Amino acid sequence: MKHGFEKGGQARWLPLDNAAKIYPPAMTEGWNALFRVSVTLDEPVDRQILKRALLRTVARFPNFSMRLRRGFFWYYLDKLSGAPEIQDDVQNPCARMMFRENGGFAFRVRVYGRRIAVEIFHVITDGAGGLSFLKTLTAEYISIKYGVSVPREGDILDCSVQASEEELADGFLKHAGPKAVPEAPGRAYRLYGTPEKDFLHVTTGILDAEDISSRAKALGVTVTEYLTTVLLFAAADWKKAKGSVLQARRPVKVTVPVNLRKLFGCRTLRNFANYANVGFDTRYGDYEFEEAVRIVHHQLKLETDPKRLAAKVASNVGIEKNVFMRLVPLVIKDPIMSLAYRIEGDRKSTTCLSNLGLVKLPPEMEAHVERFDFMLGSLIENPVASAAIGYGGKLYINFTRTIREQFLERAFFTRLVRMGIHVKIESNGGE
Amino acid sequence: MSYCVNCGVELGTSERYCPLCGVEVNNPAAPFDENAEKPFPSGAEQIRHRTVRVLAARVLSLLLAIPLLSVLLVDLVQDGRLTWSLIPAASIALLFMVAVFPCLFKKPKVWLFMLFGTLEAALFLFVLHTILGGNWLWLFALPITLLTGAATIGCCLITTAKRPSLPLKMIVVLLIVMVYVIVLQMLIEIYLAGRIRLDWSLYIAVACGILSIVVLIVGRLYKKSEAFKKKMFY
Numbered sequence: 001m002k003h004g005f006e007k008g009g010q011a012r013w014l015p016l017d018n019a020a021k022i023y024p025p026a027m028t029e030g031w032n033a034l035f036r037v038s039v040t041l042d043e044p045v046d047r048q049i050l051k052r053a054l055l056r057t058v059a060r061f062p063n064f065s066m067r068l069r070r071g072f073f074w075y076y077l078d079k080l081s082g083a084p085e086i087q088d089d090v091q092n093p094c095a096r097m098m099f100r101e102n103g104g105f106a107f108r109v110r111v112y113g114r115r116i117a118v119e120i121f122h123v124i125t126d127g128a129g130g131l132s133f134l135k136t137l138t139a140e141y142i143s144i145k146y147g148v149s150v151p152r153e154g155d156i157l158d159c160s161v162q163a164s165e166e167e168l169a170d171g172f173l174k175h176a177g178p179k180a181v182p183e184a185p186g187r188a189y190r191l192y193g194t195p196e197k198d199f200l201h202v203t204t205g206i207l208d209a210e211d212i213s214s215r216a217k218a219l220g221v222t223v224t225e226y227l228t229t230v231l232l233f234a235a236a237d238w239k240k241a242k243g244s245v246l247q248a249r250r251p252v253k254v255t256v257p258v259n260l261r262k263l264f265g266c267r268t269l270r271n272f273a274n275y276a277n278v279g280f281d282t283r284y285g286d287y288e289f290e291e292a293v294r295i296v297h298h299q300l301k302l303e304t305d306p307k308r309l310a311a312k313v314a315s316n317v318g319i320e321k322n323v324f325m326r327l328v329p330l331v332i333k334d335p336i337m338s339l340a341y342r343i344e345g346d347r348k349s350t351t352c353l354s355n356l357g358l359v360k361l362p363p364e365m366e367a368h369v370e371r372f373d374f375m376l377g378s379l380i381e382n383p384v385a386s387a388a389i390g391y392g393g394k395l396y397i398n399f400t401r402t403i404r405e406q407f408l409e410r411a412f413f414t415r416l417v418r419m420g421i422h423v424k425i426e427s428n429g430g431e
Numbered sequence: 432m433s434y435c436v437n438c439g440v441e442l443g444t445s446e447r448y449c450p451l452c453g454v455e456v457n458n459p460a461a462p463f464d465e466n467a468e469k470p471f472p473s474g475a476e477q478i479r480h481r482t483v484r485v486l487a488a489r490v491l492s493l494l495l496a497i498p499l500l501s502v503l504l505v506d507l508v509q510d511g512r513l514t515w516s517l518i519p520a521a522s523i524a525l526l527f528m529v530a531v532f533p534c535l536f537k538k539p540k541v542w543l544f545m546l547f548g549t550l551e552a553a554l555f556l557f558v559l560h561t562i563l564g565g566n567w568l569w570l571f572a573l574p575i576t577l578l579t580g581a582a583t584i585g586c587c588l589i590t591t592a593k594r595p596s597l598p599l600k601m602i603v604v605l606l607i608v609m610v611y612v613i614v615l616q617m618l619i620e621i622y623l624a625g626r627i628r629l630d631w632s633l634y635i636a637v638a639c640g641i642l643s644i645v646v647l648i649v650g651r652l653y654k655k656s657e658a659f660k661k662k663m664f665y
Contacts, residue, residue, distance in 0.1 A: 030478055088472065090471070090472060090475060090476040091474055092476055093471070095478050096478050112471065198475075202471070406450065406452075410451040413440055414439065417438065422441065423439075426443035426445070427470070428470060429450075429473075
C-alpha cells in the first residue's frame with residue numbers, strides 16, 4: 001500500500017505529481033495556473049441537481065476533493081470532504097482562485113444559463129483530466145435530471161465505484177524512461193502589449209470541424225498541426241508588424257501540450273502531459289502555408305517520439321528525486337522554484353495551443369449537450385494563449401489574453417477567413 | 432447574421448463591435464440587439480489583492496510605538512518634562528515615515544517618497560537643532576539636505592518621464608550631478624573656511640561635462656543612423 005492511501009484504496013493525501021510541483025511556488029498575489037472546461041446544455045442548469053451530481057462526481061475523482069497544503073519539504077494535497085459551492089459565472093473567467101473563499105478546493109464550478117463551467121488549478125489535473133471530470137459531471141447531471149442511464153465508457157467514469165490506485169498514481173514516476181535526457185530549447189520570440197489589470201479577454205472562434213479536418217487531411221497532417229501552423233503565421237505577422245530589433249533572431253514558436261496517456265497507456269486522473277515546442281525562424285524568409293505545415297508536422301512527430309518524451313519525463317523526475325531538492329526545506333525551495341518558473345516557464349514559446357480534440361459522447365448525453373469549450377487562464381509570462389475543442393461538428397477555439405492588443409487572434413482568424421474558412425466570433429466583451 | 436466588414440468574420444448576435452478590430456457592427460437587416468444572449472455575464476470578478484502592505488504598515492507602527500512611548504514615559508517620569516527623549520522620539524518618527532509611508536502605496540511613487548524623505552530628514556535635523564543648539568543647521572545641514580533631495584528628485588523625475596529620449600535624459604542627469612557637486616563644495620567651503628574655493632568638485636563636473644558631450648554626439652549619430660553607417664562603412 002502506497003503512502004497516502006488507506007485500506008480499500010481511498011486516498012487520504014497525495015504528494016503532488018511531477019508536473020504539478022511547480023505550480024504552487026509559481027502562484028502570485030494575482031495569478032495561479034488555471035484552465036477551464038465548460039459544457040452548454042439544451043436547458044438552463046438546475047443548481048440543486050448539479051450540486052448532487054457534483055458530490056457524486058467529486059467522490060469518484062479524489063484528486064478534486066483535496067486541499068493544497070504546505071509540508072516541510074513539498075506541497076501536498078490533503079483530503080477534503082464535500083464539494084465546493086456552485087458559483088455564478090463571471091465576465092472574466094480564470095481569475096486568481098482564492099482557495100479559502102472556495103472551501104479549500106482547488107477547482108470551482110460556475111453556472112451561467114445553460115452552461116456549466118469548471119475552472120481547475122493545474123495541481124489537480126491537466127486538460128484531459130479536467131475534461132474527463134466535466135464529462136462525468138455532465139453524465140451524472142443528465143442521468144439525475146432526465147432519469148436516463150448514461151453508459152460509462154472511455155473517460156466518462158462510473159461514480160458507483162471508487163478510484164483505483166492506478167488512476168491516482170503519478171504517471172510521470174511510473175513511465176519515466178531509463179535515461180534522463182534534459183532538453184534546453186532556445187528562447188522564442190515573445191509577445192508584449194499593454195497589460196490589462198485583472199481582466200482576461202476571451203475571444204472565441206467557431207469553425208466547421210469537418211471543413212478544417214478535411215483541409216488538414218488533404219495536406220496529410222492533423223487538425224492540431226494545421227491550427228498550430230496558422231497560429232505560427234499569426235505570430236510571425238505580429239513579429240513582422242512590431243519589428244523588434246532585440247528579438248529579431250528569435251524564432252516564433254508555439255507550445256503544444258501532448259497528452260501522454262495514450263502514448264504510454266496510462267489511466268491516471270492527474271497531470272500526465274508534456275509539451276512540444278514547434279516553430280520556424282522567420283529569418284529564413286516567407287514560408288508558404290504548405291511548407292510551414294510540413295515543418296510543423298515533422299517537428300511535432302520528432303518531439304512526440306515516445307522514447308524522447310520518456311527521456312524528457314525522466315529528466316523532470318530526476319530533478320524531483322534529486323537528494324538536494326528533496327532535503328531543502330520548502331521555505332527555501334519556494335522562492336527558487338518560483339524564480340526558475342518565471343525565467344524558464346513559458347519563455348521558450350511565443351504562445352500556446354492546447355487542443356483537447358473531438359469530444360465524443362454517448363447518444364443519451366448528446367441529446368442534451370450543445371457545446372463544449374476549453375480555455376486556458378493567463379500564462380505567467382506569455383500574454384496570449386489559445387485552446388481548442390471540437391464537438392457536434394464545430395470546432396471552438398478560445399483565445400485568452402491579458403493584454404489589450406488583439407493582434408494575434410485577429411491575424412489567426414482573418415488568415416483562416418482568407419483561406420476560405422468560415423469563422424464566427426464571440427467574446428466576453430471587455431473594453 | 433452580421434459580418435465584420437474589416438475582418439470578414441461572422442459576429443455573434445451579442446457583439447456590438449468586432450472583437451478582433453473594434454469596428455462597429457452596422458447591419459440594417461440585423462441591428463445590434465441589446466438583449467441578445469451574451470456568452471458571458473456582464474459582472475467581472477473583482478480580484479481582492481491581499482493587503483500585505485497595509486498589514487506590514489500596521490505591524491511596523493505597533494513595533495515602533497513601543498520604544499517611542501517607553502522613552503517619552505521614562506523621560507517624563509524622571510524629569511517631569513520632555514528633554515533628551517525628543518532625540519530618540521524624532522529618530523523613531525523618521526524611521527516610521529521612511530519605512531511605513533511607502534507601505535501605504537500600491538505602486539511605488541519614488542519621487543514622492545524622496546520628497547517626503549527629504550522633508551522628514553529636514554524636520555529631524557530641525558528637532559535635533561532645537562535640542563542641541565548651534566548654527567550648523569541653517570548654514571550647513573539644511574541646505575545640504577535640501578540640495579541632495581532636490582538633486583535626487585530631479586534625477587528620478589527625468590529618468591521616469593516618458594518624453595525626452597534616453598540620451599537627453601542622461602545629459603540632464605549628468606548636468607544635475609555637475610551642479611550638485613559644485614554647490615555642495617561651495618556650501619562646505621563657506622561653512623568650514625568662510626570662502627569659496629573649488630577643486631574636487633570641478634574634476635567631477637568636467638568629467639560629467641565630457642560625458643554629456645559624448646552622449647550628445649552618440650545620440651545624434653544614432654538618430655542619423657544612415658549617415659553614421661555610411662561614415663563607418665568597412
